[in-house]
Amino acid sequence: MKLSSFRKKSPWILHYNAGGCNGCDIEILACLAPKYDIERFGMINTGNPKQSDILLVTGPVTKRSRERLVEIYAQMPEPKVVVSCGVCACTGGVFRGMYNCEGGIDQYIPVDVYVCGCGTRPEQIIDGVIQALAILEKKTKELEQSVRLKKEPVKEDTQLNRRNIAGEIIKTA
């Protein structure tokens, strides 16, 4: 099996609070717990940006946490998907316009799925993450396509065929 199929079956989640009120964070925690149990989709919560595929962000971006947010995003390997949880991560919500807040995380990093609600319900978070999975798959495909440098697909095999050569060597020997 290829790496991509593993990624589809077990996306790992990274969670960062960019200044929210904790409400959405405890709902993410509740998603990991037995009642909602997102581990049945193979997801686990990692603390390491280098190992994760989906970034769950809560909170309006405060001026101090935005550096960390961008840094964490930059450290995640491609392909990656960002899910913004809660209305204050989507638009700033009730914190919009406060002097130390930015209105939503999409001013700093590209967001793929917006999950609304203050606070979001676990069902909504699960739904958002499932949508993120589809986007992850799409992004993976795009990424793998670009590896072929957008050439015309190769019709016939012009490369050296080692087996044939080996056969000829054996024949002549």
Add this chain to the structure above:
Amino acid sequence: MGKQYEIPLGAQHISLLEPLHFKFTTENEKIVDTTANIFYVHRGIEQACCSKFKFRQVSFVVGRVCGLCSISHSTAYSQVAEKLVKIEIPRRAKYLRMLVIELDRIHSHLLCLSHVAENSGFEALFMKTMQYREFSMELLEAVCGNRIQYDFSIVGGVARDLKPAVGQMILERLKKFKPQLDELVDIYENNWTLSLKNKGAGAITKEDAMRLNVVGPFARAAGLAIDVRNETEDLLPWKEVGFEMVLDTAGDVHARNMVRLHELYVSMRIIENIIARLPESALITETKAFPDGEAVVRIEAPRGELFYYAKGNKTQVLERLKIKAPTFSNVSAMVEAFKGNEYGSVPAIIASYDPCLSCTSR
């Protein structure tokens, strides 16, 4: 003296729910010094409450200070505003506020306990505690209409009534929860592996706790009898509904677990009493007055004493609002209690403080 190393922890870390940064100076795994950096989530709520929002809207805004104890914040603000506009709220509203505060305390304490278990490396207990916690979220949803961010206390009273069917449901669920809580107490108290991680870790003496002005379960685990529910009677009648103080002496992580677990019994008793004795009256006192003068309110949030100060000037918008959250009082003691511990037990100790940074930095 051995070689000293500096180890940073945070701002993003698997064992932290919120951005919090500690810098530990360690010497052979032993922590000799710590500095804490807590203001990552400062949003400027106080300033916005005094400029952008009218005083009736502020009770919804301060609920967003913290998602775990949002009811404590909105209740404390409502009380302070009621003092400013000089009204007395109906008795039924007082009882309903206490009901939701205690339900909130159950969910918050269970969350903290599960977090301690997870950070001590006991994943199964984390799952178990979270599973048992889910009932309190369902009850809160039944009472207030939302799992978190209840928006239940408003200036003048409460926003929703308690239907008799919901009261019955609460009693039934609590009856079901009691044996589960007994089971949890047994595990947290007697499990040998957990005790290796928790007993003696992060200990603080009673004198230190007094000197560093600790509040909440952190103080009560060290033997310091501080609880606002024991001290104020005028706004919410706690003693009437059977409040009792829970104390421990050791002051370590294990003692904090025990204090939290035994407080759950008290909370359950309070809830049962409230539902049994719920007085009949209106839900809200209407008034057209504008806030005037100064007032101070203290309330016992799940993490300790929450303090609100407000000043009005006869307009719709407050002149000043000041929030002092329990974790803010505890930070100096948190830094102190790390000293002399192994670096490996740091996650469990942090979780046992139950820090709430979004309260602290607002």
